[in-house]
Amino acid sequence: MNINQFTYYYFIGIGGIGMSAVARYFHQMNKKVMGYDKTSTTLTKLLTKEGIKIHFEDTLEAIPKALTPDNTLVIYTPAIPKNHLELNYFKDNNYNIIKRSEALGYITQETTCLAVAGTHGKTTTSSLLGHILKVANLPSTAFLGGIVENYNSNIIIGGNEISVVEADEFDRSFLQLSPDYACITSMDADHLDIYGDQSEMEKSFLEFASIVKKQVFAKTGLNVPGALSYGVEEKADYFADNIQIKADYFIFDLTHPQGKIETIPMHLPGRHNIENAVGAIAMAMKMNVAENKIKEALDSFQGIKRRFTRHKTSSGKIIIDDYAHHPTELNAIIRATQNFYPNKSVTAVFQPHLFSRTRDFLDDFAQSLAVLEDLIILEIYPAREEPIPGITSSLLAEKIELINDKKPKVCSLENALREISHYDNDIILLMGAGNIDTLYEPLKNKIQ
Template sequence: MRLSDVKRVYFIGIGGIGMSALARYFRYRGVPVTGYDRTQTDLTRRLEAEDMDIHYHAAPELLPPPADDLLVVYTPAIATDFPELMKAREGGYTLLKRSEVLGLISRDMRCVGVAGTHGKTTTTTITTYLMVTAGLDPSAFLGGIARDFDGNYVHGDSDWVVVEADEYDRSFLRLTPEIAVVLSTDPDHLDIYGDHGQMLETGFRAYARKIRPGGQLVVRYDIEEHFSGLENVMVSTFGIGRGDFCAQNIHVRDGAFHFDLREPDGHLITDLRTSLPGRHNVENAIAACAVTRLAGGDEDHLRAGLANFQGIARRFETVLKNGSLVIIDDYAHHPTELTAAITAARELYPNRTIRGVFQPHLFSRTQDFAAGFARALDLLDEAIIIPIYPAREKPIEGVTSQLVYGLMKNEKRRLLSEVQMLEATAELKDGVLLLLGAGDIDALVPRVVAQHRKPQKHDH
């Protein structure tokens, strides 16, 4: 099927962040969009307001009859025995994974693919914003809700497209990027890959081999060794104090990071500024700057874009600040990401108590990284762990949040239900509270915040 032949699209799991961006792509082109998701959320309500018809219970009868102009799109997060997916598989429908559709869209465009176990969404979004500021007019499929675009899909009129290149399910192997970024290659998704060596070989190295001849690979300096031997590809490294694109003279001024960027030819772009927290975000910004420069953006637009970039929902997002108490919402779901978020909080608020609530995401990830999660959470002054969010997975015997709790050394740690967590966080009067995880903890965030916006019972 050619995408130009598609006149109707049905999404199984339309409310996912990647799926909803695709839905918006088709709707923008005037294609009627319908679909299913498990629960109604702010995002699905917005899709409905954008004239998409969504239902929230399994209803195979709502699939239109198979037709040459109908495309059914699904996400791997949907269980293989889900009734609508089974009907689509067995009923003669044109059925494609989300990653396959993204691959078709980007195939005939100049694709920037941003890969890595951490930082993909932030770097993809900064890159898009810098390229827009520079007049390169890209389209983009983002893995989060960007404040600057008020959404996760950006429509552009050039042949550039920026996409988050996801290693889960080897989705990024559907892309053929002109410029590929690899931010990090830490172990993750071992339920898919088996071990870290296979993740590198059949995941990230295979992705780098998909770069078009004459294309560019932008990779963090300390993992360049994994990508030796690429043919017909220019390799550039980036980093803080190291790399072809190198941040120098980093300092914090007026609550923001400032740095100079030395480029491969020795040219220095001075006094770049980003208000994103944490040195990991300085690295993300360097990668985005590198891509924008390789794509033809000039340094004045780079400086303006980086200074004005507003960030992404659930990426170290300050959701309450009332003088004594700060609440920050973050998508961290890997030990490295937890460490980065907690470290950034300490850097911003050095004299405050740093507390955190963590919801582990997936039984398999909890099993693989329990010790890493424990070490990261021990960096908190006080930690609360709530039950695992299973997503697509069935329980694994012996794998619960207790596994992480039992490996921690922090004496001020608690294992609580979601209701108990809400009661505990309602008692807080000061310090910094981090709400951490990639599951449905985001649905609890407004309730945690609301507890500190309403008058307390003892107030008069």
């Protein structure tokens, strides 16, 4: 199938972070893009403003009469329920129907594909890579899992010869891709509801590495046959050294097989982001990006929404919002906060994401969060899941108390602002992948 042959592109679940990037891709190609989502969000409002028609009721009456099986491609997310009226209409009438991962698979077949996989770090690494290629004026498009501040978008459009793709391991979606180069940022256990255990998940990553046509890069410590390593350790093929922390940014050198790039500036916090930057630079070098363009891109990269997004109030207090929802990510964000603000007190607010993840990593979450002096835990955000008996935020709080003799406060999202107001710390740190980000703007308005 030639994925570009259709007139209409109909998205079911168009408001998702990954789906909306693909929708924007076809929209910029002057295709007629439209679709359904369950609820109106900031992202769907942006899509509508860009000229994409979206409705929020699952009804056949919303499907335009002009759509036929010959002129329309239907793209859907697996999160859509099986009894969805519109999806079943398209199935019953023999429309071309594919998942988002399959759409990306077709796109990557027609381009030089740079794919970034990993349970943590893939959004930042792929966004940095997409920005580097854009600054270097290479004909590329980056499909991302976050909103890049420089573009206020989850897609960076600069041409159709190179694709940068955030390769999602969730349901083995990344095996649909056709990567020429790939980077694996991490293989920590996650999505155990899908994989069962970590060894099965690692097998999936190794299978992904095996389909890469030219070169795989893997963070130091990951056992990926044939991969070039990167990181902050000197034993890596690509590594950062001479790392310096300035006022609120890093400067580092990068040693690579052909030499060294000196004094690279980067405004993202945390050692983990230096590793992400090294991975992005290693892949960009395979596209022959000039050294000065790499440094220009790293210096100008403004970050990703909900990845250590910071706001300083007029009173000097700092609000940080981050997507961290796995113990490894919590460790990285807490460490970054401590490194950048070593003498400031912190009120941390964590919203667990998924009952299954909370169950699978309960002890690890407790160890990560026990280092925090003032901690509020919100009720578990269920997303696609039903509650699991006995798995609650209160259970997590009890586990933390066993470690540090201090039981965190547990409350609902609705009561969070009131609970936060009981603390008078320098920093408010919001962490979680659910809807905890809805506290960010109210906090900015409340704390002047």
